[in-house]
Structure formats: structure tokens, C-alpha cells
Amino acid sequence: MRVLARTSEAGRQNRSRRVTGTDVRKEAEDSGPSGYAAARLRLLTEETRSGPPRRAALAELTDDWLTRLFASGAEGLRGASLVAVGGYGRGELSPRSDLDLLLLHDGSDPKAVAALADRLWYPVWDLGLALDHSVRTPAEARKTAGEDLKVQLGLLDARHIAGDLGLTAGLRTAVLADWRNQAPKRLPELQELCAERGERQGELQYLLEPDLKEARGGLRDATALRAVAASWLADAPREGLADARRRLLDVRDALHLATGRATDRLALQEQDQVAAELGLLDADTLLRQVYEAARVISYASDVTWREVGRVLRSRAVRPRLRAMLGGGKPTAERSPLAEGVVEQDGEVVLARAARPERDPVLPLRAAAAAAQAGLPLSLHAVRRLAATVRPVPTPWPAEAREQLVTLLGSGRPTVEVWEALEAEGLITRLLPDWERVRCRPQRNAVHLWTVDRHLIETAVRASEFTRRVSRPDLLLVAALLHDIGKGWPGDHCVAGEIIAKDVTARIGFDRQDVAVVATLVRHHLLLVDTATRRDLEDPATLRSVAEAVGSQSTLELLHALTEADALATGPAAWSAWRGSLVADLVQRVSAVLAGDAPDDPEEAAPTAEQERLALEAVATGSPVLALRAQTEQPAGQEPSGAPEPLGVELLIAVPDQPGVLPAVAGVLAMHRLTVRTAELRSLYLPDGVDGSVLLLDWRVAAEYGSLPQAARLRADLVRALDGSLDIAGRLAERDAAYPRRRGVIAPPPRVSVHPAASRLATVIEVRSQDAPGLLFRIGRALEDANVRVRSAHVSTLGANAVDAFYVTGPEGAPLPGDEAESVARKLEETLRG
Known part of the structure; x- marks a missing residue:
């Protein structure tokens, strides 16, 4: 029997009547298992109750049902109890959650316990509910927990349902004592487990189709933080953590109701329905709330695991230090980093004499010092700054501007420090426009990050290019602001230019510098778009870029920003080939800016190979092909061994005739070759040679598998040109035989x-x-x-x-x-x- 199904529209209209928990439990009691199923469905389809109240009500309803099952099957049996563990133990049942149950017994009557287990498990299975069950004595449960960390974590949330309360309480007390005694050994194991899962599943706060439970910053990590707190060894930052966890649980509930399945993956095709179930404006609003919750949990995890490591290190070192100091209490060494900022025990903290309420630049100074030292900012320091620091005057003093540039130019450590400031709201206080891009999703498979993280990643990449430009400060600020317009409607480049002017003026740049940063933001896509989509031999192309850029120094900055932006976007956005196109464009535009006006292009003389192919095509009256492998090192990686082959250059000479472009493109599609670049032009032949030849110089790569032989491509191309090969029909047949699954409707x-x-x-x-x-x-x-x-x-x-x-x-x-x-x-x- 299926307990949960999609709710019909009529069913949704009937959900408005308030149904009390007493009504639901009475319905379940009156009809036995089928009554429980009906009451469960009724509870899940009730519009007036959702979130924590519904999860708690569902757990209570299930408790009552299982208690009756236990009572009917345990007549005369003593020394047994039914225990909820894991999420059910916490009283958090989502619509399609598993029931995690432990049948605990004292070992005195194994046959009776086995019969009781059958009376419990089979009704659950009969209703189609997922069940994770075990039957153990307290000693067996402790032994299994000691061998399996996941079992131990589940038992930390053990909750009594029915039977011998003393048996359950004894197990819970013993398990908590074991956990606290074993914490120095088990917490590093738990941290490693979380790290491996995060590496495998990715970071929830950046994924377009996140796993709400398994990804880093998801529900598993929230449960791990509870386990750390239960160890009494360290604790997580609590502000916002409960709300973040509740938000992810609410989204998972809506996902279960929208799909009718026990899934934790928020797929693209289901996000609109889940958003509607939660009463949100759209899928982007949903993702942004999910990302914000994940960010809170991720930050809390980072802080907590640092605290765990510090405590464990201090436990290991303290006895030796006490012996050396004659039994006295050791004091942590404090090393100065900047005015009002010191390092202590592997973190950056405020000096004892620091006065944040009198020093508005202190947050930026502390952040820059931390990033330069490659150290995390102390949670307590950031919170003290957030609570007491005064706003930076407008325009910013020179020191504040310099500290911001230092922070942005510190490379990879900038990310962690920026996240610490953002977690306590300091970034939006310094840069109010940041709020619109914070946690904003980018529905583009090319982008790895949310808008705000992409901006920081771009600054990190730009820090590698500061020696290439004469104004590294303007490069870093432009990197931080280049996509700031994505929080506004319309073209983000146009909106970003306006915002960049305001922000750079507020942080104290002069008019000339403000104009340069605004130009960089307005045209940050200009070079890569032009290089890959325009004819660089055309003077009009070069003049238009030169007019937009205006000066050699701005062109230099724009070149570095273009590369940093592409590298920060993702692997698909940059390659050595694309970099060479941009560099070629920059060189040509630089010549224009230097006063070397380009002439109208002359027809390029063919290479020896091109001329050979052309003459052969004229002589045979049919296409001639040549394939040459191309190699390049993937962008952003250090050379390691031989470069990888990324495609081939395909040269084709064809006697001039109609239909060459679709014929060549169709043949390549039939052979599953993707086209990276394509150029088609007429070729002048030597004097005395009659006929005209079209030369195609294309760069292609195999979609998958190996590259086809040139002879096969040529044979199919000949047939395509003479009309004997029905390319459209062949492609249609292949699409019909192997249809592509589309999860979303493309624009x-x-x-x-x-x-x-x-x-x-x-x-x-x-x-x-x-x-x-x-x-x-x-x-x-x-x-x-x-x-x-x-x-x-x-x-x-x-x-x-x-x-x-x-x-x-x-x-x-x-x-x-x-x-x-x-x-x-x-x-x-x-x-x-």
C-alpha cells in the first residue's frame, strides 16, 4: 500500500480545514494500521501545519502507532523496549523519512523478542514505509557503536517509544558516556568522515542540484555538530544554526511532498514545485535560502572543527608544559600582526589594547593581517568587531582602502577570511551592494560558484596577475565588482558600471580611477566575446574594442581581469586556445591604441599545405581533407608531462559550390564531433589554375570515443555534397533511437x-x-x-x-x-x- 502520493488539486483544496493532533490520533486508533496510514496522509496534506510542527506531529502519530503494535506483541514479555534513533529519535520525520528503530532487550527470552520483532516490522513494511531496524541487547548495541561510528551517532539521539524505560535510559546513559570518553579518538574520525563526504558530494551552498543531506553544509553536517556538542569537548556557533537546519528540513519536506519519493537531491526540474510548496516566489529564491542555510552550517563546521583540533592539541601538549613550568598554568603566546591584531594559538584575535569602537578600520586591518598570514579569523574576534565597530567614514580613509586591497590580493586565504566577515554581517556593512549578490545562484553549468563566491574567486585569481599590471589595486577592486550588477534587472554589465562608480567613489578612489574601474566592469566580457566571436582581421572589430577601452593601461587591466574572470568561472570557460585568441586581440588593439591604424585586410596567402590541398581538390573535383592533432595544457594548471590532445585541426579544400557549410557541419555531427572554431573562405589559386576552391579551417574534438579516420569523413562528405547522403534523416534517426533527456526547458x-x-x-x-x-x-x-x-x-x-x-x-x-x-x-x- 502506498502511503504517500501526489496530492490532487481537489485534495489541496480540502487541506484548509484545521485538523488537530487529537483528531488524527483518534482516527489512527479507530482503524488500526489502515487508520494510521489514513491519518498519516491526512496530516501530510494539511495546509495549515508544516515545518517543525508537522514533523513533530508525524513523529508523535508514529510513536502512538508503534506503541500499540509493541503492546499487542509484547504481552508477558519483560526486559524489552522500542527505541527511535537517528532523525526519528530527534522527532524529525519528513514525509518519506526512514523509520530508524532499535528493539532493545535484556537477552532473557530471545524467541519472544523475535516474535515481537515480526509483529513490529511487518506492519511497517506492509504500509510501504522504509525501515532501518536492529534487535540488540545493550551490550551488543554498545559494542556495535564502538565498531561503527555511524551506529554510535544514531544512538546519540536515542529516544524511548515503548516498553522498559529503564532499559532505554541505561543504554542512552552508557552510549553518551562512551562517546565522551572516546571523543579524542572518535572526533577526528568523524571529521574525516565529514571531509570525505564533502569531497564526494560537493558544497551545498554552490550546487545547482544539491543533496540536502549529504553535501557539505547539509543535514549530515548539522547532525555531526550535535555530536561534537554532545562530546563536551567543543561546541558549534549557535547563532542561526537551528534556523538553518530547520530551513533545510522544511525544503526536504516540500521535496518529498512534491515528488512523492524519499529523495534528498533537489533536482532542477523539481525546484519550481518545491518553491511553490513552500510559498516562495520562484526557484531562485528557494536556492538562495538553501545556500544561506548551508553557508551557516559550513561556517559553523569550520569553526567547530578548528576548536576541536585546538582542544585536542592542547590536551596533548599541556602535561609537558606544566612539567616544564613547574605545575603552573601555561599561557598562550601572542604574536603581533598589525595594529590591534595578534596571532594566538593558530588564529587571529584582537589585541588586549584594541578598541574596535574607536577604530573603524580595525575589521579590514584584522582581515588583511589574517589573510596575509594565512590564518583564520577568530570567531570571538569577528563577533566582537560586528558588535562594537563603528561604520567606516565616507569616503573611506586611505588606510581602509589599502587594507581592502591587501585583503583582496592575499590569494587563496582571502576566501576563508572573507567568509568569516560575511558570516557576521560585516561585509554588507562595508559594501551594502553586496547583499544583492550574496548567495545568488547562477543557473549556468559553466559557473561553479554563486555570484558572491565567484567575485571572491576572481579576486583570488587576479592576485596572481598583479605583477602584470601597473595598477594592481584597480585590478583587484574591479575583480571584486565585475559581476556586482547581477543583483539587478537588465544587463548586469550596464547595471554593474553604475554600482561600481558609486562603490569606488565611496571607498575613496579619485575620479580618474573610478572611471577606469567602471570601464573594466562595463566591458569585462568584451575581450573574450570579441576574440571568440568576431573576425580579428576586420579593422572595424579592432577599432570598436579600442574605442571601448580607451587607453593602453586600461587594456592591460582588462586583459588580466578577463583571464581572472574566466579562470574563476570554471574549466569550460578558459583554455590555452581561448587565451591565445584573447592575447592576439589585445596585441592588435594595443597597436590601434598606439596609433597604428589597421588597414583593410588582404586575402591571406595560403600555406604550402593549404595550397597543396586546394590543387588536389581542383584536380580531383572532390573534397580533400587533412587532420592534424592539437595539444594544449589545461588552463590554470602547471605543466606536468606531455600536454593532452584536446582535438584536431581539420583542413578541408572543396571545389566552390553551394551547401558546403551544412554538408561539413552535418558530417561532423554524424560522427559526433563538436566544432570549436570554424573558418570558411575562398582561396586564390596560382596563375594558370582554373577553378575556385573553398578552404575550411576548423578545429574539432570528439564528443566521446576516438576520432574518425580522415578517409571516412571524406567519403561521407562526398556523398553529402552530391546529395546521396541524407544528413537530416540520419541525424533524426539517431535522435529518435537515443533521445536526450532534458531535465529543464532551455530558454x-x-x-x-x-x-x-x-x-x-x-x-x-x-x-x-x-x-x-x-x-x-x-x-x-x-x-x-x-x-x-x-x-x-x-x-x-x-x-x-x-x-x-x-x-x-x-x-x-x-x-x-x-x-x-x-x-x-x-x-x-x-x-x-
Whole structure:
């Protein structure tokens, strides 16, 4: 029998009547197990009760039912009790939670206990409830707990349900005593268990599809903090911890109700429904609340495990120190780091003479000192600062600005120090605009982090490039602010420029510096977008970038910011190839800024290999291919051994004819090759050679598996060009045989015209969800529109494709404005279909 199912709309409308706990328990008592099932379902579908009250009511209802089962099966049996452990022991039953039960007995009547177990477990299974059960004596339970840390953690929350109360109380007392006695040994084991789980599941506060229980900062970590507190060895910061844990439990309840399944993973396709179940505005609001809760738990875990380590170290060292000091109490050494800031016992604390209420720069000075020393900020120090420090004057004094730059330029330690300040609200007091990006999700598979963490990661990356620029302070501040506009509607670059001007003026930069940072924020995507989507041989491209940047020094800063931003985004956002494109663009724009105006491009002379392929294509009247492996070191990694092959350069020479672009793209899609870059141009042949040749210089990589042989590609390309190979049909058959599962509905494609991007061609940009055969469909649509593709610049970022096509009319001239817009609209309709 299925106890929990999706609630129909009619059922939802009937949930408004208030049902008391007494009504539910009476219904369960009247009808036995089936009554319990009905009462359980009624409780779960009641709109007026949710959160902790519903979890507690569900636990109480289950307790009553199990108590009756125990009483009916334990007649005449003494020395036995039924104990709830784990989440059920804490009285926190989510709609699809397991029932964690221990049947405890004194060992005097094993047969009767076995019969009682059957009377307990089978009704639970019959109702379709998940059950984690065990039958043990107190000695067996303690022995198992001593061997299995997870069992011991579950027993720490043991709660009596029915039977011999003294038996349960004795076990609980013994288990707690064992835990406290064994804490110096078991807590490091628990910490290692948490770290391994976090490494495996990721950080809850940054995942688009987080596991609410297993990910770092999830419910498992909250339970681990309870266990640390029960050891009496250390305790977690309590402010906000209970609310964070309650929020994650509420989300898990809504997830169970929305899906009808016992799941802890908040999948993308279920987030809107879960948000609606909780009465939230949208899925982003839901994720932000989940991230905020996870951040509280993660920070509490960091502080708690540091305290555990400090206590354990002091226990190991204290006897030797006391002996050396003649039995006196040792005092911790304090080493000065900055004015009002000292190091003590591996943490940064405030000096005894520090007066935060008189020193508004102290939080930034302490943070910068901690990051420079690679040490954590003491929880007590941060809380004292948050409670007593006065606001920094506006504009900031020079020392405050310098300390902020020092903090941002400290590299990886900046992250932990920044998180400590943020946990106590100091960041939003220093930078009020930070509130809009704090814990803000980024629904893009390319991004690894939330917006705020991405900004800090960018500053960390930028700190590696401070020797490349003449104004490292402006680079670091721009890195911190480059995506600050994502908290506002509209283009985040435009919004960010406005915010950056205000923030940099408030923190004390002069007008010229404010203008530079604003330019960096406004155009932080300019270089990578231009390098990967525009023709760098076109003078109009270079002039437009030069005009946007304005000066050599700003170009230098923008180059470093571009690389730092991409490296902080994720592995898919940067590579040695993309870096080389950006560097080439920077070099060309630098020449323009130096006064070396670019001339209209001349047709590039073919290389020896290109000329050989072209002559062979003319002689044979068919395509000729050449494959050459490309290698590069993954971006952001130190060279280690031989570079990995990341794809091949594909050179194709084809006698000039219609349909070349869709034919080549279609053949590559059939062979599961993804296109990274694509260039198509006519090639001038030596005097005395008749005919015209199209040269395609593409860079491709295998979607999976090995690369196909050039002979196979050539054979299929010949058939595609003569019409004997139905590429569209083959791709459709493959899609029908192996449909791609889509968890979310992708935004519709968008096609736009950029008339000022080139004087030699019309630039049509396509932004769409990446899919097999996408370039084939685009090429065929452009061929149908009777336009020629001069070159294509293909860029794939995660699941998103951003492709730019330089097209002309049949005579080689740019398209008139109306015709270009018409081609773009037809292409967009094709991709939407």
C-alpha cells in the first residue's frame, strides 16, 4: 500500500480545514494500521501545519502507532523496549523519512523478542514505509557503536517509544558516556568522515542540484555538530544554526511532498514545485535560502572543527608544559600582526589594547593581517568587531582602502577570511551592494560558484596577475565588482558600471580611477566575446574594442581581469586556445591604441599545405581533407608531462559550390564531433589554375570515443555534397533511437544582427542551447536564405552555444539592413522549430 502520493488539486483544496493532533490520533486508533496510514496522509496534506510542527506531529502519530503494535506483541514479555534513533529519535520525520528503530532487550527470552520483532516490522513494511531496524541487547548495541561510528551517532539521539524505560535510559546513559570518553579518538574520525563526504558530494551552498543531506553544509553536517556538542569537548556557533537546519528540513519536506519519493537531491526540474510548496516566489529564491542555510552550517563546521583540533592539541601538549613550568598554568603566546591584531594559538584575535569602537578600520586591518598570514579569523574576534565597530567614514580613509586591497590580493586565504566577515554581517556593512549578490545562484553549468563566491574567486585569481599590471589595486577592486550588477534587472554589465562608480567613489578612489574601474566592469566580457566571436582581421572589430577601452593601461587591466574572470568561472570557460585568441586581440588593439591604424585586410596567402590541398581538390573535383592533432595544457594548471590532445585541426579544400557549410557541419555531427572554431573562405589559386576552391579551417574534438579516420569523413562528405547522403534523416534517426533527456526547458534561441561589427560582412550572432547537429541546421538555414558564409566563429560554454557568422550576399557584399533582419528572423524560427 502506498502511503504517500501526489496530492490532487481537489485534495489541496480540502487541506484548509484545521485538523488537530487529537483528531488524527483518534482516527489512527479507530482503524488500526489502515487508520494510521489514513491519518498519516491526512496530516501530510494539511495546509495549515508544516515545518517543525508537522514533523513533530508525524513523529508523535508514529510513536502512538508503534506503541500499540509493541503492546499487542509484547504481552508477558519483560526486559524489552522500542527505541527511535537517528532523525526519528530527534522527532524529525519528513514525509518519506526512514523509520530508524532499535528493539532493545535484556537477552532473557530471545524467541519472544523475535516474535515481537515480526509483529513490529511487518506492519511497517506492509504500509510501504522504509525501515532501518536492529534487535540488540545493550551490550551488543554498545559494542556495535564502538565498531561503527555511524551506529554510535544514531544512538546519540536515542529516544524511548515503548516498553522498559529503564532499559532505554541505561543504554542512552552508557552510549553518551562512551562517546565522551572516546571523543579524542572518535572526533577526528568523524571529521574525516565529514571531509570525505564533502569531497564526494560537493558544497551545498554552490550546487545547482544539491543533496540536502549529504553535501557539505547539509543535514549530515548539522547532525555531526550535535555530536561534537554532545562530546563536551567543543561546541558549534549557535547563532542561526537551528534556523538553518530547520530551513533545510522544511525544503526536504516540500521535496518529498512534491515528488512523492524519499529523495534528498533537489533536482532542477523539481525546484519550481518545491518553491511553490513552500510559498516562495520562484526557484531562485528557494536556492538562495538553501545556500544561506548551508553557508551557516559550513561556517559553523569550520569553526567547530578548528576548536576541536585546538582542544585536542592542547590536551596533548599541556602535561609537558606544566612539567616544564613547574605545575603552573601555561599561557598562550601572542604574536603581533598589525595594529590591534595578534596571532594566538593558530588564529587571529584582537589585541588586549584594541578598541574596535574607536577604530573603524580595525575589521579590514584584522582581515588583511589574517589573510596575509594565512590564518583564520577568530570567531570571538569577528563577533566582537560586528558588535562594537563603528561604520567606516565616507569616503573611506586611505588606510581602509589599502587594507581592502591587501585583503583582496592575499590569494587563496582571502576566501576563508572573507567568509568569516560575511558570516557576521560585516561585509554588507562595508559594501551594502553586496547583499544583492550574496548567495545568488547562477543557473549556468559553466559557473561553479554563486555570484558572491565567484567575485571572491576572481579576486583570488587576479592576485596572481598583479605583477602584470601597473595598477594592481584597480585590478583587484574591479575583480571584486565585475559581476556586482547581477543583483539587478537588465544587463548586469550596464547595471554593474553604475554600482561600481558609486562603490569606488565611496571607498575613496579619485575620479580618474573610478572611471577606469567602471570601464573594466562595463566591458569585462568584451575581450573574450570579441576574440571568440568576431573576425580579428576586420579593422572595424579592432577599432570598436579600442574605442571601448580607451587607453593602453586600461587594456592591460582588462586583459588580466578577463583571464581572472574566466579562470574563476570554471574549466569550460578558459583554455590555452581561448587565451591565445584573447592575447592576439589585445596585441592588435594595443597597436590601434598606439596609433597604428589597421588597414583593410588582404586575402591571406595560403600555406604550402593549404595550397597543396586546394590543387588536389581542383584536380580531383572532390573534397580533400587533412587532420592534424592539437595539444594544449589545461588552463590554470602547471605543466606536468606531455600536454593532452584536446582535438584536431581539420583542413578541408572543396571545389566552390553551394551547401558546403551544412554538408561539413552535418558530417561532423554524424560522427559526433563538436566544432570549436570554424573558418570558411575562398582561396586564390596560382596563375594558370582554373577553378575556385573553398578552404575550411576548423578545429574539432570528439564528443566521446576516438576520432574518425580522415578517409571516412571524406567519403561521407562526398556523398553529402552530391546529395546521396541524407544528413537530416540520419541525424533524426539517431535522435529518435537515443533521445536526450532534458531535465529543464532551455530558454529559446536568439538570433541578432550586429551591423556595426564589420565593414566587409554582416555579422549574425546565434545564441542557443547546444545540441548535436546545431551547426548543420544553422548552415542549412543560411544556405536556404541564399547568403554566403565568409567565416564562422563558434563558441560552446557548457550547454550554451554562442556562434557568430560573417555573411554576405551572392556578390560578396554585406546584406542590406532589412534583408539581414529577415535572414535573422527566419534563422531564429528554424531553430525554435
